[in-house]
Amino acid sequence: MAHAGRPFGLLRNLNAKVAAIPMMLTVIVIFIGCTLWTVFYSFTSSRLLPTSDFVGFDQYSRLFGNSRWNQSLLNLATYGVCVLTFVFIIGFVLAVLIDQKIRFENTFRTIFLYPFALSFIVTGLVWQWILDPGLGVPKVLNDLGLPGGSLALLGDKNTVIYALVIAGLWQGTGLVMVLMLAGLRGIDSEIWKAARVDGIPAWRTYLFIIIPMMRGVFVTTLVIVASGIVRVYDLVVAMTQGGPGFASEVPAKYVYSFMFERANLGQGLAASTVMLVTVFIILVPWALAEFRQKRS
């Protein structure tokens, strides 16, 4: 706008600007416009259709007064903490093992990563079948006379979320392994030589030298995995449909259900705004750190 008085400035690089129109439209209309629209209408009493009848924080207080929503937040927290913890431990350990100049490196990497190519729908359906209480793993344990025959992870409201964790880990650890492997390979081999000369055992080198050096990779992985966890939806739909009861409900499914099935738009919009805030809480420290890095 500062250049409005200078048509030359606006017309300079005209082709580049025309080519950037899809990107500009996406940023302005979708990423900024739609997000603001959602936040704005989350303060209205919209039901089937959006209305501009403002009700302040009513939708939010109703949201946090709803046990189904609180259950979904609790589930997301449980799922998130478990998945993050194990995805990092398993992903890192697998990357370290693969990094030991092993034979068949490609084969192992291919096997660990292939689930990542599959959709959450496929993942959910396979694990639903494997954990099937009547015919799946519980039956196998039963036939072998092992304890766990009555193990019905999916049918028990206290354990169903851990079934989702198992499936989520199976699908996602490969990605973390690849990122960690890239991080390990990016570390100067002189570091290893120096540590060996000083007689530091390998596990200590990893713990106190390599991991701190991989801070950047860890933070980036955390941001990617965490923002993926916040929007987990397909996996739940395919594996448990949120059940039994609402025992495996997640925010993304709550949003969908109130927006598109129950004609309670205001609730859905308020819930999705809470999701947005959650992601910002994850993103802002990261963005600040990146920004500081670039300046120094």
Added chain:
Amino acid sequence: MAIATTTNNIAGVVEPAGARPRRMFAPSTIILYSILTVAALYYLLPLYVMVVTSLKDMTEIRMGNIFAPPVQITFEPWVKAWSQACTGLDCSGISVGFWKSVKITIPSVIISVAIASVNGYGLSYWRFKGSEVFFTILLFGAFIPYQVMLYPLVIIMRELGIFSTIWAVVLVHTIFGMPINTLLFRNYFASLPPELFKAARVDGAGFWQVFFRIMLPMSLPIFVVSMIIQITGIWNDFLFGVIFAGNQNFPMTVQLNNIVNAVQGVKEYNVNMAATLLTGAVPLIVYFVSGRLFVRGIAAGAVKG
């Protein structure tokens, strides 16, 4: 790489710069390979269970356990999954969803990769005031939960008159594929020698001429990587398909979920697993065929995204 490692091991590792020499059957080596093998078995198990289940008939499934190999291999579940599996009253098989997914994926991939390549090229060589700001917001937009933008997008699609058509899904995939793919192309073009661009400019080539005559012929690898990301991502999508495609155009993932999680009728696990394998086949083939490029794509896209 694999060959080099093998020869190293066969030669007993004589090069002084390498790792500490390791005997073939040292305890640590055995432990290392044992752990890797057990882990590999865990990751392979679901695929094995899917394949095995899809080749049994129902009586065998009820009698045996899910890990037992089929006594009598039958391909009937595959045929049934492809052409007769039911979603509600409609029993025309998963093939319906397969072709819908093909119809959604092809235009989505072409359009989104075309736009992302031009964006990335523009951002590398033709920056204008504000272009970096747009790009930064675009990257941050990739992290915004889709749920936040869903309803306004529905309204936009309705206004455009394309809601419940394939084109609505195509447009949504193009929008949400833009950040990561633009980033890929921008980084790739930035890694090319700038002299190429300068020489073309001196010769009088403009924006599109440089793009089509100089940049495109050099960027086959990044096009392949970008297409891998888009094909697997779009094929695996569920949420956008459910909301924007409309009942008539549900992609394969949605139809698969409707078949397997149908409330009525006897659960035919063998047919369900055959349908699941058929749905996973496309991204799996892409993954196995593209190998290193797939890894490169997700690493490049993820590490900086």
